[in-house]
Amino acid sequence: MRAMSQERQEPWPWKATWPLIILTLISTFNYLDRSLLGLAMPAIKQEMHVSDTVLGLISGLAFVVVYSLLGVPVAWVADRYNRRNIIAAGLAVWSLMTAFTGFVSNIWQLAMARFIMGAGESCGAAPSNSMLADYFPAGRRPLALAFYGLAPTLSFALFFPLAGWITEHHGWRKMFIAAGLPGVAIAILFLLTVREPRRTAGPSGKSFKPSASIMQDLKALFANRCFVWMFAGVTFMGANVWAAGAWTPTFFARVHNMGMAEASAVIGPSRGILGAIGVLAGGFIVDRLRRDRLSWRITIPALACAAVGPAEALFLLGDNKTIWVAGFAAASFFTLIHQGPIYAAVVNVVNSRRRALAISVILLGAGLIGNIVGPTAVGILNDALHPALGDHAIRYSMLVIAFTPIVAALCFYRAAAFYEDALAQNE
Template sequence: MSVFNYLDRSLLGLALPLIKREFGSSDTVLGLVSGMAFVLLYSLIGLPIAWLADRANRRNIVAAGLAFWSLMTIATGYVSSILQLAAARLLLGAGEAAALPPANSIIADLFPKSRRPLAMAIFGTANSIAFIALFPLAGWIAQHYGWRTMFIAMGLPGLVLAPVLLLAVREPARTIASPPRLEGSARAVMRGIAELFRNRCYVWLFVGVTLMGANVWAAGAWTPTFFTRVHGMSLGEVAGIVGPVRGVVSAAGILFGGLLIDRISASRPAWQILIPALACMTAGPAEALLLLGESRPVWFVGLAAASFFTLIHQGPIYAAVTHVVRVDQRALAIAMILLGASFLGNAIGPTAVGLINDALQPRLGDAAIRYSMLLIAVTPLLAGLCMVFAARNYEA
């Protein structure tokens, strides 16, 4: 499920050069469609879905979301205008909102507190698997059969997987004796959110993950376009290099971080957050090397290093969130973290890169994207600082 969750949202970034050629849209519009159009419903609907997941069958919620977002991926292949593309992207986000909060809540019930960072790190490798196994295939389909066929082909497997998920996965017993009742209101959700933000550690984690969201979403949306404009690569070449490198190396980074944190002494819990903080701070210079490097060996090292360090934070930070909130608020807490990483992260991610790129392009031409994307080198440094502040409150 999670593999297709990451894959389907990433396909538009791969197709942007072809879509720009067909629809003639500006980079600002493409940034809005790839970013804000997706996260608007993804973030807002994620909150009531997470509230429901704390009270109802989480497996059923995930399966329903998988079927719906797969349909929207297929529908993207049939759009005939930029407005229809934005609508399909909007609904794709609504479906994908049903994935990560319930899934992380399930994992929290399946594993004890000491093993959750590693369990969630392994779950986080779904993003890497998508890049390794399916991103090159998607690029090959787009190059030889068109971007529309790519969306249709990548959406079909999710429709098959949704009923399999219902039949093969059981809803685990919750670690809380009696879950909250299903009855409630929007006011109850808002009270829960207000309680979360009275937790100082949670606030710093929220801001840090939001800044990393800006990095991840901007890189996902614009890296293929960067390589086609600056280095003259075809979509097939981009998918064949970026997909496997990001997939294999980021999986290694995620697992390395999870294993390292899994071995931290219980007497030094702050390092469960300090290690992700150091990883984020290292990812920033690596992104700059990728963007500013002229020769292939130089930018390839930057790509590999950024891929290794960028996602180390996800599993440990999600696990830390489940440790610092009440058991009956886990899904809601994760949903708010995703709202920051997705909605707010996109506001300063793909859209900002598109705006800056349009402003610089008259003077710098195709090279403008090299400098507008330096945003993804700054945000990890700031995110790391936020996580350092969170670590100071985590032990308490």
């Protein structure tokens, strides 16, 4: 803990600012490239004569499964070898596959491009988080990782509208080509301007010899009670985020009789702008904590998640527009506050040679398990309640997104109880 206190007193490492900026840009293209298929699906369906089910499997589940499961062994390798090169190679691969999507002639080629894209993107997030943990001292990591967490917002706010314009005026194929080619140039720029940072020791300062088995490292991670509770917390928050993302437009259509244009006008600014403010606020608040408030680095995310539950309930059950808009806005602000602080806490409580692996496991919980459980639970409840409640059944089935943040808050609260011990025991 002494090392943690010393690191908190260090000034912002300005030499690390460029790596932070370019890694955030890479992550922005990561989110953009995977999302483009949603814009193109109507045109692809008409051109290739395939069902919604097939398009849904290719665009969603197939990508997430490859991305999440392959991310674990990729991260294990990144803990042992040059992370910069792994990220650059992955970026080049998924960018080329994005561009290649503009040339596919049938659904099987599209599926192949999507699978390889998922494999390439699995090289991004976990090694990037690990690199940033070595570029920034522990006290500055929450703010740095919060800035890195702005990538989805930047993707949808800056590049998604441009991609839509290209699709409308030049066709969906040109959109994929235009989105993919810059990634290759960014990969080269990344290789030329960013160095692989020296791996920093944990708080104990002990040396660590990487194990020869991925299973040994996974066993060590899950022997860490603080990590286990954080994994549970991000999994429940993943269920919240994925369920809300999948069903909120349908909720607006069924309950408030909104068209997609009107619904997107509400969802975009709230989830985008307020979400980004929340991400930065979480990182900034934790970054400013006193040195003797270590457990509050996780307690504050717990409190933020606890606030999401009532806000989502107001949004779902409120009939008065002022009430449900306020609930939606508050939920948008609080939902991602946990992101920067929790990712920083994860890399703080594990050894530097397990950081990428730890982040990949966290992403597996939030991305794969959360994606499967959250939207599916709402869909099952929709079908069960629809005979009695009709279209308004979704108001109650979506209470899943009010329940999961409360459980996540309890998980993070338990993790906070073990945080200081985890820091002291870090190898």
